[in-house]
Each structure stands twice: as C-alpha cells, then as structure tokens.
Amino acid sequence: AGAVAVNDVTNSITALVADSRIDAGGELTVTAPSGLLIDALAVSVSADVAVSSGSGVTADIAGAGAYIANDVSTTTTASLLRADVDAASTVTVLATDDTVVDGDAGAGSLGVAVGKGGTGGAGVGFSAVDSDVRTTVTASVVDSHLGTSTTDRVGALSLTARSSVLIEAIAAVAAAQVAGATGTSGGFGVALAGSWVGNVVANTTSAVLSGGSAFIAGTVTIKATDETTVDGDAGTGVLALGLGKGAAGGVAGGGAVGTNTVVNVVRATISGLTVDATGAVEVLAENKTSVNVLTIGIAGALAAGKSGALALAGAGSVSVNQVAIDIAAQVVSATILTTSPVTVEATDTSSIRATAGAAALALAGGKAAGIGVAIGVSVSVNEVGSFTFDRDQDADTDETPALHRTRALVLASTLGSAPAPVGNVAVKARATATIEALTIAGAVGVGVGKTAGIAGAGAGAGSGNTIESVVDAILGVDALGTRSTVYSSGSVEVRAAAEGDDEGTIDASLGSVMDDLAYLERTDQPDDSSTTDVDESEIPVPDPTDVANDKAQYQLLATALYGSLGLLFTPDIAVTVLEEYIEYDSEGEITTQFGIRWLVRDSLGNVWEIIDDNPLSATNALRVTAPSLITADTGAGALAAAFGK
Numbered sequence: 044a045g046a047v048a049v050n051d052v053t054n055s056i057t058a059l060v061a062d063s064r065i066d067a068g069g070e071l072t073v074t075a076p077s078g079l080l081i082d083a084l085a086v087s088v089s090a091d092v093a094v095s096s097g098s099g100v101t102a103d104i105a106g107a108g109a110y111i112a113n114d115v116s117t118t119t120t121a122s123l124l125r126a127d128v129d130a131a132s133t134v135t136v137l138a139t140d141d142t143v144v145d146g147d148a149g150a151g152s153l154g155v156a157v158g159k160g161g162t163g164g165a166g167v168g169f170s171a172v173d174s175d176v177r178t179t180v181t182a183s184v185v186d187s188h189l190g191t192s193t194t195d196r197v198g199a200l201s202l203t204a205r206s207s208v209l210i211e212a213i214a215a216v217a218a219a220q221v222a223g224a225t226g227t228s229g230g231f232g233v234a235l236a237g238s239w240v241g242n243v244v245a246n247t248t249s250a251v252l253s254g255g256s257a258f259i260a261g262t263v264t265i266k267a268t269d270e271t272t273v274d275g276d277a278g279t280g281v282l283a284l285g286l287g288k289g290a291a292g293g294v295a296g297g298g299a300v301g302t303n304t305v306v307n308v309v310r311a312t313i314s315g316l317t318v319d320a321t322g323a324v325e326v327l328a329e330n331k332t333s334v335n336v337l338t339i340g341i342a343g344a345l346a347a348g349k350s351g352a353l354a355l356a357g358a359g360s361v362s363v364n365q366v367a368i369d370i371a372a373q374v375v376s377a378t379i380l381t382t383s384p385v386t387v388e389a390t391d392t393s394s395i396r397a398t399a400g401a402a403a404l405a406l407a408g409g410k411a412a413g414i415g416v417a418i419g420v421s422v423s424v425n426e427v428g429s430f431t432f433d434r435d436q437d438a439d440t441d442e443t444p445a446l447h448r449t450r451a452l453v454l455a456s457t458l459g460s461a462p463a464p465v466g467n468v469a470v471k472a473r474a475t476a477t478i479e480a481l482t483i484a485g486a487v488g489v490g491v492g493k494t495a496g497i498a499g500a501g502a503g504a505g506s507g508n509t510i511e512s513v514v515d516a517i518l519g520v521d522a523l524g525t526r527s528t529v530y531s532s533g534s535v536e537v538r539a540a541a542e543g544d545d546e547g548t549i550d551a552s553l554g555s556v557m558d559d560l561a562y563l564e565r566t567d568q569p570d571d572s573s574t575t576d577v578d579e580s581e582i583p584v585p586d587p588t589d590v591a592n593d594k595a596q597y598q599l600l601a602t603a604l605y606g607s608l609g610l611l612f613t614p615d616i617a618v619t620v621l622e623e624y625i626e627y628d629s630e631g632e633i634t635t636q637f638g639i640r641w642l643v644r645d646s647l648g649n650v651w652e653i654i655d656d657n658p659l660s661a662t663n664a665l666r667v668t669a670p671s672l673i674t675a676d677t678g679a680g681a682l683a684a685a686f687g688k
Contacts, residue, residue, distance in 0.1 A: 052115050056117075061124040070135065079142045090105060111173070121204075134199070149170055150169060154234075166236075172213065175243045206270070230348070232283040237299070238279045243305075249308075257318045271333070273303050276337040277339070282342075287350075290348045297340045297341060297342040305334060314373070316377055325385075326373065340360040341401075343403070347408045353415075361422045362424070362425075369445070373452040377457075381466075388451055389449050392474075393475070393476045399506075402485045413490040413497070418486055419484040420504075423505075423507075427447060429446045451515070454517065458530065469536045485502050514539045
C-alpha cells in the first residue's frame with residue numbers, strides 16, 4: 044500500500060508604480076501581500092495475514108509507504124520605479140510573504156504468518172516528507188523623487204519587506220511482523236522501517252531606497268525582516284516476533300533521519316541619493332531563524348524456539364542541520380540630512396535545537412540455544428556557518444557559497460552637515476547563534492538457552508556542532524577608498540557584538556580607529572633603539588616609562604573616532620590596552636609590524652579578546668574570540684545478558 048502527495052506552487056505578485064507622477068492629498072500606499080498555505084496528509088496502512096493448517100511453508104509480506112513533496116517558489120514585489128511623488132501624508136511601500144507548509148506522512152504495516160509447517164514473513168514501512176521553500180520579497184523605491192525641496196516634502200516614508208516561512212513536517216512509520224509455527228518447524232519474522240524529513244528554506248528579503256531624492260516631513264524607516272521556523276519530526280518503530288517449536292528467529296531494523304537547511308539573505312539599504320528628513324532615519328535588517336528537529340528510532344526483536352532462537356534488533360537516528368544567514372543594514376554612497384538620530388542596525392538570531400534518540404531490544408529464548416543482539420546508534424550534526432548551496436535548484440549549476448554574516452555598514456556616505464548636524468548615530472551589528480543538541484542511544488540484548496545463552500548489546504551517541512560567524516559594524520570607506528563624513532550633535536556608536544561565536548571577525552568598526560591611532564603612535568616611538576650592526580639578541584626593548592605613556596595615549600585616543608572631525612566614539616564598552624608589541628629589524632630599527640591586544644567588555648558584560656596583528660594595514664581586520672553558546676548532551680547505554688544451563 045502506498046500514499047503520495049505532491050504539491051508544486053509557483054507564485055509571482057507585483058505591485059508597481061513606474062514612470063508616473065503622483066500628486067496625492069493623502070497617503071500613498073503600494074502593497075504586495077502574498078500568502079500561501081499547504082496542508083498535506085498522506086497515510087498508508089497495510090496488513091497481511093497468512094494462516095495454513097497444512098505442513099507446507101506459510102509466508103507473508105506486508106508493506107506500506109507514504110511520501111509528501113512540497114515545492115514552493117514565490118516572488119513578491121512592491122515598488123516605486125522612476126516615479127515623482129508629492130503626497131501630503133505617509134508614503135508606504137510594503138511587500139510581505141507568509142508561507143505555511145504543513146506535511147504529515149504516516150505508514151504502518153502488519154504481517155502475520157501462522158502454520159503447522161515453517162512460517163516466515165516480512166513487514167516493511169517507509170514514510171518521508173520533503174519540503175523546499177524559496178521566496179523572494181522586495182520592497183523598493185528606485186530612481187524616484189519623493190517631494191521636490193525642503194519646502195515641499197512628502198510625509199513620513201515607510202519601506203518594509205517581510206518574509207515569514209513556517210514549515211511543520213512529521214514522518215512516522217511503524218512495521219511489525221509475527222511468524223509462528225505450531226508444528227515442529229520454525230518461525231522467522233523480519234520487520235524493517237525508515238522515516239525521513241527533509242526541509243530546505245532559501246529566502247531573499249530586501250528593502251531598498253536607491254537613486255533619486257527624498258524630502259521627507261517625518262521619519263524614514265527602511266526595514267527588512269525574515270522569520271523562518273522549521274519544525275521537523277521523524278519517528279520509526281519496528282517489532283519482529285519469531286515463534287516456533289523448532290528454531291525461531293526475529294530481525295528488526297528501524298531508522299529515522301532528519302535534514303534541514305536554511306539559507307537566507309536579508310538586506311535593508313539606502314544608496315546613491317540624498318535623504319532630507321525632519322525626523323529620525325532608521326535602516327534595519329533582522330533575521331530570526333529557528334530549526335527544531337526530533338528523530339527517534341525504536342526496534343524490538345523477540346524469538347522463542349524449542350530448538351534454538353535468534354533475535355537481532357537495530358535502531359538508529361540521524362539529524363543533520365545547517366543554517367547560513369547573510370544579513371546587512373547599509374548606507375552606501377548616500378547623504379542623510381536630519382537633526383534627529385540615525386540608526387543603522389543589523390540583528391540576527393539563529394538557533395538549532397536537535398534531539399536524536401535510538402533504542403533497540405533483542406530477546407531470544409530456546410531450549411537449545413538463545414542468541415540476542417541489539418544495537419542502537421544516535422547521531423546529530425549541526426552547523427551555523429558558511430557552506431556551499433545550490434540556490435537555483437538546477438542540477439546543471441554548481442553550488443555557491445552560502446555565507447553566515449551580520450553587517451551594519453555606513454560606507455562613503457555623509458551624515459549631517461556642519462551647520463545642521465544629525466543627532467545620535469548608531470551603527471550596530473549583533474548576532475546571536477545557539478545550538479542545543481541532545482543525542483541518546485540505548486540497547487538491550489538478552490539470550491537464554493538450555494544449552495547456551497549468548498547476548499550482545501551496543502549503543503553509541505554523539506553530536507558535532509559548529510558555530511562560525513562574521514559580524515561587521517563599519518563606519519568608513521568603500522572599496523574605492525571614499526571615506527565617510529559624520530557631523531553629529533550627540534554620540535557616535537559603532538558596535539559589533541556576537542554571542543555564540545567560536546571565532547568571529549569584527550572589521551574596521553574599531554579597526555579604522557586603530558589604523559589611525561597606530562599611525563599617530565608610530566611617530567612617537569622611542570628612538571633609543573636606533574643602532575647599527577647589533578646582534579639581534581642585544582636589541583633593546585622600549586623604555587617601560589615610554590611604553591606606559593604609549594598605553595595611556597591609546598586609552599585616551601580610543602575615545603576619538605576620526606579625531607579630525609571632533610566626533611566622540613562612545614559605545615557602551617570599556618577598552619583597555621593590555622600589551623603592545625613592537626618588532627625590530629636586524630639593525631634595531633622599529634618596523635611597521637606591531638600589534639595590540641585589547642580587552643573589551645560590552646554592555647551585556649561579555650568579555651572579548653581583540654587582537655590587532657597589523658594596525659598599519661589598510662585592509663586590517665581584528666581577530667576576536669568569545670565564549671560559544673553550544674550545549675551538547677550525549678548519553679548511551681547498553682546491556683547484554685546471557686543465561687545458559
């Protein structure tokens with residue numbers, strides 16, 4: 044028996060205002076809402092009963108399978124393109140996608156064979172749910188003019204793109220086989236079953252304000268948000284019974300597998316235009332990804348025969364989960380004029396919770412000999428980081444890197460002006476990654492025989508977990524070397540924070556400051572080491588007093604961000620110079636290669652060690668280490684008991 048459900052959905056929704064002039068006395072709203080619900084159920088049940096009163100062989104086979112495939116591809120766009128807009132109230136561009144995929148597959152098989160002669164039977168079951176969801180959501184204002192001047196503004200601007208994907212999948216299967224011989228012959232039963240849940244999510248969510256101009260009477264909000272939740276459960280149970288006056292055997296094997304991959308891209312962007320606003324300007328990118336998976340495999344085998352009995356049981360569960368999120372909030376080659384705060388913030392929250400369990404039981408009893416062997420294995424592999432991935436679902440294309448990084452960027456841009464500075468400036472990137480993995484395996488084997496009893500049991504459980512991320516908060520230059528300029532009447536905060544990283548990278552947020560500081564400090568190095576033809580072992584070290592003064596200068600200068608602009612660098616962190624390394628060449632001259640080690644405590648109390656190996660390098664990146672938020676618990680138990688006279 045079998046049940047199959049296949050759902051293939053492709054949607055494209057577009058709300059577009061292009062090459063037009065709009066003069067509205069009220070609000071201008073361009074919205075593209077998209078919603079999709081798939082609720083699939085596939086159930087298959089099979090039963091086979093064979094009964095014979097003769098002396099021949101009685102056999103049966105029972106099989107059941109259930110399979111669900113869900114393929115979703117949606118494109119949702121809300122856009123103003125080359126439009127001239129004069130609206131007295133709010134301008135809203137909104138694109139949303141809400142996709143829900145629910146797939147439940149269940150299969151069960153039962154086989155019974157009873158006869159006076161030899162009996163044998165097999166029960167087989169399989170269930171699987173395969174879901175692939177790929178969405179593209181874009182809200183954009185491109186090459187458009189909102190308002191015409193500071194005296195002719197449109198209302199507040201809200202540009203929002205939101206993607207929400209929920210996948211709930213359950214694959215469950217059970218198989219049982221009973222073989223019994225009432226005569227002098229034996230009975231042999233086999234039960235095999237497997238379940239699999241596989242989910243793939245690849246979303247691209249973008250909110251973009253690019254080109255043209257914007258004169259806004261109120262706030263400007265550019266926001267891109269992705270919320271992805273994947274819940275996948277796979278469960279397998281098998282039971283085999285072999286009974287006979289002669290020999291008897293029972294073999295049971297069951298496995299459950301769960302694989303989940305999430306690859307999302309989130310962008311909130313202002314680029315290539317001047318935004319003149321009377322209120323606050325916010326560029327926000329946010330991703331919330333949660334993967335929850337449960338895999339359980341259970342197998343039991345029982346054999347009882349007068350001549351002898353053999354019972355074999357094996358159960359396994361495997362969980363493999365990967366998450367890569369590329370998120371950026373960015374202002375590039377733009378000018379923002381306002382006297383209110385400017386915030387550029389990227390936030391990522393990624394979590395994996397994986398539970399895998401396996402249990403096997405084998406019982407064998409015979410008047411002659413009884414042999415019982417049970418094996419249980421549970422494995423979980425989880426990764427939050429970068430890996431290769433086929434975004435196009437095209438077998439002819441190569442896989443491309445899927446990156447896990449969180450970036451808040453202000454590059455080659457101007458914030459405020461000398462006569463009208465902006466308020467507080469915050470450029471913040473924050474990533475939190477967590478993995479919780481639990482793997483448990485157990486096995487019990489019992490053999491009882493009058494002549495001999497043999498038992499074996501083995502169990503193993505393990506998990507491999509990795510978190511690797513890049514977190515950038517950068518206020519600085521673009522690839523062409525064009526610097527940013529900030530005029531602020533308040534504080535300027537550039538902060539990158541990562542929780543859960545084994546190793547991370549914070550680029551230039553502090554590095555650009557360190558480059559300037561290192562250059563200034565380099566000219567003040569002590570000159571008492573300038574000698575010629577000196578043995579390397581005799582090269583003097585800087586005078587301790589000079590070094591102490593150097594450190595004091597660093598601590599003082601660390602409060603300045605682009606000192607020529609007179610701006611304050613005042614994040615909620617305390618910076619302390621721990622050590623200063625100065626290298627000398629063979630002639631005792633100070634080289635340009637030296638490093639600084641910092642201890643940084645952020646506003647949450649987390650302590651970071653930041654090492655700047657080469658402060659003078661224009662492409663320098665700081666190496667950062669912090670505690671990892673990985674919780675991995677494993678447990679395994681095995682029991683073997685043999686009894687013989």
